[in-house]
Amino acid sequence: MKNQEILSMVDHTLLTQAATWEEIKQICDDGIKYQCASVCIPASYVKRASEYVKGQIAVCTVIGFPNGYSTKEVKVFEAKNALENGASEIDMVINIGLLKDKKYDEIENEIRALKEACGNNILKVIIETCLLTEEEKIKMCEIVTKAGADFIKTSTGFSTAGATFADIVLFKEHVGPNVKIKAAGGISSLEDAEKFISLGASRLGTSRIVKILKNEEATGY
Template sequence: MDRREIYQRVDHTLLKQYATWEEIRQICDDAAAYQTASVCIPPCYVKQAADYLQGRVTVCTVVGFPNGNCTTGTKVYETKEAIANGAGEIDMVINIGWLKEGNTQAVLEEIQALKAVCGERVLKVIIETCLLTEAEKIEMCRIVTQSGADYIKTSTGFSTAGATFADIELFAKYVGPGVKIKAAGGISSFEDAERFIQLGASRLGTSRIIQLAKAETEAGAPHSGNDY
């Protein structure tokens, strides 16, 4: 697969608690250089990043992150503020406790509330697959499809595990038409990235892919246009 096809699917991500503006600015520069789908960054840096990028790269941020168990009203406010600050995409975390106790209607309504705020902007729904049973993952495929959200996403990267090939295969089998898939967490090689894409992922949440590309460039290898 052409490397550029991979870069264009990457949400170049830095969500660590200790991330500084200098580090965020660097991933913005890298995202622009490698033409990634977006930069996915903490809410506190959205306005700075949007002002800095001036439309060169879409700014994505997270809502209800990483635990998902704040109130719906809090998530709605976070979403409105992020959009006002320049975010073009929102990655929200579901209330996993609601799902576990069978309160699927509340899970659905919360996603719908955030999609209503997002409007035409992209909403990705993080379900934290490592904490769910297979039946719960299948149920979330149904809920996300019904909600009108744009993506179902595997993981925050802050729990016990990240994306797996099996989860992407499962999503591809059970999501409805129009719902795309984002694999996130633990994607650490070009080979893994290509495999996730082949299995059905339209987006990859990762920092490592662009880091690898930069390392190759610094070593004298071209960063685009080559197969691997």
């Protein structure tokens, strides 16, 4: 697989708490230069970044991040505000406690409400696989499919582990045909990226792929 094909599936990401505008601007510049799918940044920077990139790349942000336990109403407000500020993709975190309590209808209703807020904009649903049993992962595949979201996403990158190959295989087996897959967290090499894509992921949440290619350009390797 060619590097550009991989880059076209990358949500070039910077979500650290201490991220500065200069760092966000660099993420935007690199995302545009390397023709990534989007830049995934904190909501507080969405308006400024959207004005800065002038439509050259999609701006993605995160909702209910990273813990997922905001109320549905707060998540809907966050999403609407982000979209008004220029975001075109929303990555929301589910309420994991509700899943553990088997409150499946509440989770589905929340995702539906977020998708309604997003309209034609892309909604990705982060389920934080490292905290879930296999049964819970399968159930979330069903719920995300029923709720009409565009993507199921493995991880925030802020918990105990990130994406695994096994999770992508499991997702592929259990999501409906309307749901795409995003792997995120711990993707540290081009080989890993290619493997995730070959298993069924069509988006990758990472900053490392661009860093690797920038380093190769700088060093000649």
